[in-house]
Amino acid sequence: MVYSDTKVALGSNCVITVSTIETDVKFINKLFQQLWLKIFQFEQNFSRFLPDSQLTKFNAMAGIKQPISPEFRELLLACRKYAVMTRGIFNPFILPVLENVGYDHSFLPGFEKDRYEKHSRAQLIDLKSLEIFDHEAFIPKNSAIDLGGLGKGFLADKLANFLLGYKDKIMGFWISLGGDIHTYGLEESYKPWKIYIEKDLNDNLAYIESIKDQSLSIATSGVNYRRGIKENKNWHHIIDPRTGLSAKTDLLSATVVGHSTIYCDVLASCLIIEVNKKNFKRKCQEYKITDALIQGHFNNTIQEEYYFKTIGRRIKINKND
Numbered sequence: 001m002v003y004s005d006t007k008v009a010l011g012s013n014c015v016i017t018v019s020t021i022e023t024d025v026k027f028i029n030k031l032f033q034q035l036w037l038k039i040f041q042f043e044q045n046f047s048r049f050l051p052d053s054q055l056t057k058f059n060a061m062a063g064i065k066q067p068i069s070p071e072f073r074e075l076l077l078a079c080r081k082y083a084v085m086t087r088g089i090f091n092p093f094i095l096p097v098l099e100n101v102g103y104d105h106s107f108l109p110g111f112e113k114d115r116y117e118k119h120s121r122a123q124l125i126d127l128k129s130l131e132i133f134d135h136e137a138f139i140p141k142n143s144a145i146d147l148g149g150l151g152k153g154f155l156a157d158k159l160a161n162f163l164l165g166y167k168d169k170i171m172g173f174w175i176s177l178g179g180d181i182h183t184y185g186l187e188e189s190y191k192p193w194k195i196y197i198e199k200d201l202n203d204n205l206a207y208i209e210s211i212k213d214q215s216l217s218i219a220t221s222g223v224n225y226r227r228g229i230k231e232n233k234n235w236h237h238i239i240d241p242r243t244g245l246s247a248k249t250d251l252l253s254a255t256v257v258g259h260s261t262i263y264c265d266v267l268a269s270c271l272i273i274e275v276n277k278k279n280f281k282r283k284c285q286e287y288k289i290t291d292a293l294i295q296g297h298f299n300n301t302i303q304e305e306y307y308f309k310t311i312g313r314r315i316k317i318n319k320n321d
Contacts, residue, residue: 012178019187022169049106063141082266083127089270091241095146096122102230103237119144152177153265181218182261183210206317219264222253238272247273250296257291
């Protein structure tokens with residue numbers, strides 16, 4: 001049997017789908033309850049749009065060494081790891097710039113005008129200023145961090161590890177947290193799950209198939225989902241820390257496939273910032289990405305005529321394209 005549930009969380013639609021040989025409805029219900037509880041607890045702890053979250057309180061006390069939870073410490077260590085890996089292209093201190101360009105409110109319908117603690121005096125700084133101890137952490141005064149660049153990928157991997165503890169009862173699953181996806185195994189007819197990559201809202205450009213008894217992660221980052229106009233200037237939420245502005249790119253989206261959702265999540269955004277048609281393969285080699293796709297418009301203009309490029313063998317282009 002295949003069971004699926006969708007709820008709004010983390011500022012987007014989240015989907016959990018499980019293929020199981022288990023027929024005990026109580027087991028299935030309890031499993032989904034545990035998964036949703038983990039998602040909602042993560043949001044309560046690490047959303048920058050919630051005034052009582054750990055993250056909001058941590059930013060409010062910048063300049064003071066503060067106690068942190070074990071999970072918060074894991075997230076901060078992951079921030080450091082990926083900042084080093086990307087040579088600073090990933091930088092969680094990006095929050096003040098996000099607010100400055102226009103991403104200073106939730107995009108979730110009905111919550112756009114909720115109270116939000118802004119950081120008007122904070123500045124974009126180097127991640128070297130983040131200090132992490134066993135049970136405490138420190139960021140300098142007039143700085144603030146955002147975990148949106150890796151939080152969903154981090155959580156998707158955690159949820160997947162939880163489900164993998166039930167491999168004796170589960171044939172496969174896929175978890176989508178606003179486009180960051182972790183998939184495992186097969187669906188009930190012993191066929192692979194197909195994860196589609198959109199070309200636009202009405203068309204699928206490509207797909208990735210799951211693998212029996214294996215996990216696979218997919219993340220897509222794009223410029224069309226968190227964007228707006230401020231002071232007559234267009235902005236999107238993928239910030240280039242080298243300029244402090246929305247990344248100047250002719251890419252619409254970048255998709256990365258791998259075995260860690262947090263890895264795919266971070267590097268998909270980095271490709272948007274760094275990649276063009278000419279250096280795509282080289283940048284993927286630098287980041288040890290084996291399967292990826294980029295798509296965009298010619299000359300940075302909105303036209304019907306797309307371009308796209310892929311590397312690797314997992315991403316399969318639809319035959320009608």
